[in-house]
Amino acid sequence: MSSIPARASVVGAVLVLAACGTQTPSEESGGAIAVSANDSACEVAKNSAAAGTITFEVTNKGSRVTEFYLYAEGDRIMGEVENITPGLTRRLIVEVSEGGKYETACKPGMQGKGIRGDFTVTGDAQKAVDTDEKLAEATQSYQRYVNSQSVALVDKTKEFVEAVKAGKVDEAKALFPVARIYWERIEPVAESFGDIDPKIDGREDVIEEGMEFTGYHRLEKDLWVSGLQPDSNAIADQLMSDIEDLAGRAKTVELTPLQLANGAKELLDEVATGKITGEEDRYSHTDLWDFRSNVDGSQAAVNALRPVIEERDAELLTTLDKQFAAVDAVLEKHRVGDGFKLYTELTEADIKEMAEAVDALGEPVSQVAEVVAK
Numbered sequence: 309m310s311s312i313p314a315r316a317s318v319v320g321a322v323l324v325l326a327a328c329g330t331q332t333p334s335e336e337s338g339g340a341i342a343v344s345a346n347d348s349a350c351e352v353a354k355n356s357a358a359a360g361t362i363t364f365e366v367t368n369k370g371s372r373v374t375e376f377y378l379y380a381e382g383d384r385i386m387g388e389v390e391n392i393t394p395g396l397t398r399r400l401i402v403e404v405s406e407g408g409k410y411e412t413a414c415k416p417g418m419q420g421k422g423i424r425g426d427f428t429v430t431g432d433a434q435k436a437v438d439t440d441e442k443l444a445e446a447t448q449s450y451q452r453y454v455n456s457q458s459v460a461l462v463d464k465t466k467e468f469v470e471a472v473k474a475g476k477v478d479e480a481k482a483l484f485p486v487a488r489i490y491w492e493r494i495e496p497v498a499e500s501f502g503d504i505d506p507k508i509d510g511r512e513d514v515i516e517e518g519m520e521f522t523g524y525h526r527l528e529k530d531l532w533v534s535g536l537q538p539d540s541n542a543i544a545d546q547l548m549s550d551i552e553d554l555a556g557r558a559k560t561v562e563l564t565p566l567q568l569a570n571g572a573k574e575l576l577d578e579v580a581t582g583k584i585t586g587e588e589d590r591y592s593h594t595d596l597w598d599f600r601s602n603v604d605g606s607q608a609a610v611n612a613l614r615p616v617i618e619e620r621d622a623e624l625l626t627t628l629d630k631q632f633a634a635v636d637a638v639l640e641k642h643r644v645g646d647g648f649k650l651y652t653e654l655t656e657a658d659i660k661e662m663a664e665a666v667d668a669l670g671e672p673v674s675q676v677a678e679v680v681a682k
């Protein structure tokens with residue numbers, strides 16, 4: 309998850325993700341809206357835009373890693389770019405077909421609610437999926453993926469939660485990374501629903517943000533560090549109901565093709581900031597399971613868009629396939645049986661190699677949104 313401080317700088321794995329600010333804004337979009345972000349300000353050059361495809365070009369002029377978000381009501385994420393390191397410019401392309409009130413946010417240090425600003429979208433626009441059959445098919449195909457993953461997520465989380473509640477610690481520990489596979493594959497979808505993500509996947513750091521520490525990672529801490537607590541069962545029940553809530557909403561979610569493209573990139577940013585650093589599963593060290601799942605989810609979104617990318621930029625598709633295969637090769641080196649080595653068993657060289665492969669994949673994946681918005 310992304311609203312929680314990620315230790316982007318530990319173990320020397322500071323990743324400089326490829327800048328996509330070198331590309332020129334598409335003519336049709338009437339140019340990008342410049343966003344100047346620093347450690348205490350988030351200046352958005354225009355606070356309104358016509359409905360349709362909206363492009364933001366975010367430059368981090370501060371000293372901390374930042375993120376940029378466009379929110380709809382209820383903090384539903386319309387789009388986000390993460391991991392914007394100081395000096396970097398990155399673009400966010402979103403499709404907003406409904407006029408109304410939205411909010412922009414920069415999150416210096418990648419934490420908290422961020423520096424918010426009002427953003428108005430005027431008029432209404434036709435949805436891309438209503439005018440382009442290939443884009444419509446892409447979103448339907450991804451929708452099927454989300455549905456199948458949510459079904460497995462509910463099943464596996466139920467097994468995990470039952471083991472916790474029965475006090476079967478070893479069984480619960482074995483099920484923890486398995487249940488999370490389905491969660492990590494579709495996490496950007498959860499983020500599009502608003503505040504559900506921190507409840508399910510927040511780290512202990514959420515306490516500093518005034519939230520309760522619940523969900524998978526709270527149970528992870530109980531299982532690996534503190535032992536089951538008097539309220540572990542209640543936390544387990546809550547996790548189960550949050551997951552069921554998510555799965556229910558996932559059935560009817562309507563994603564735009566750009567959300568697929570942005571989600572594919574977000575998942576890789578999650579790998580860079582959360583998994584390669586060992587930050588996410590800090591008690592169990594099962595980060596490579598999450599890593600694998602984030603890459604799977606990213607590839608599923610790219611695969612759904614495949615016919616569109618192939619038609620518009622066949623060369624990009626070749627590069628994507630090559631870089632996904634390269635990440636697979638690096639990751640599979642650390643496979644042990646059905647699972648993976650623990651994060652603590654990796655050498656610095658292993659981590660560096662993984663970071664570089666993810667970095668090299670992030671570059672072409674960040675171009676998918678440009679191609680989809682064409």
Ligand SMILES: [Cu+2]
Binds near residue numbers: 309492509588
């Ligand atoms: Cu996560």
